[in-house]
Amino acid sequence: xxxxxxxxxxxxxxxxxxxxxxxxxxxxxxxxxxxxxxxxxxxxxxxxxxxxxxxxxxxxxxxxxxxxxxxxxxxxxxxxxxxxxxxxxxxxxxxxxxxxxxxxxxxxxxxxxxxxxxxxxxxxxxxxxxxxxxxxxxxxxxxxxxxxxxxxxxxxxxxxxxxxxxxx
Numbered sequence: 001x002x003x004x005x006x007x008x009x010x011x012x013x014x015x016x017x018x019x020x021x022x023x024x025x026x027x028x029x030x031x032x033x034x035x036x037x038x039x040x041x042x043x044x045x046x047x048x049x050x051x052x053x054x055x056x057x058x059x060x061x062x063x064x065x066x067x068x069x070x071x072x073x074x075x076x077x078x079x080x081x082x083x084x085x086x087x088x089x090x091x092x093x094x095x096x097x098x099x100x101x102x103x104x105x106x107x108x109x110x111x112x113x114x115x116x117x118x119x120x121x122x123x124x125x126x127x128x129x130x131x132x133x134x135x136x137x138x139x140x141x142x143x144x145x146x147x148x149x150x151x152x153x154x155x156x157x158x159x160x161x162x163x164x165x166x167x168x
Contacts, residue, residue, distance in 0.1 A: 088152055089150065
């Protein structure tokens with residue numbers, strides 16, 4: 001598998017390629033850059049260059065192996081690597097996000113929530129614990145947390161952000 005330095009613009013197009021390749025619109029085992037470009041209303045050269053950055057070159061008049069291309073796109077997007085994340089603020093939005101199953105499709109697993117409300121701490125949401133916000137820094141350090149979702153009121157958001165960034 002090939003890994004070139006991918007800039008922001010092509011990286012932003014990779015999820016669209018992946019969605020298209022996983023759609024029922026493609027029934028064959030191979031797919032061409034031309035077909036993808038037409039379906040997504042993109043330039044054929046641009047699509048070919050993007051795909052060549054993440055996968056082996058397509059074969060002339062055959063295209064790319066759909067299975068291999070999907071695997072390479074997922075790998076490039078980090079979908080095989082599980083990233084543990086936390087949510088700070090276990091109110092309505094925090095609770096909703098704790099049960100949001102779509103995160104796992106993108107390689108993100110919510111490990112715990114944190115809250116300053118003592119009535120919420122010690123409980124679980126979707127089987128995940130809610131800890132006091134005072135334990136956030138320690139938890140982030142111990143679990144190498146790199147993703148945090150802040151769902152606290154605006155007045156507390158900066159303080160929570162500071163705790164998260166200082167936890168590295």
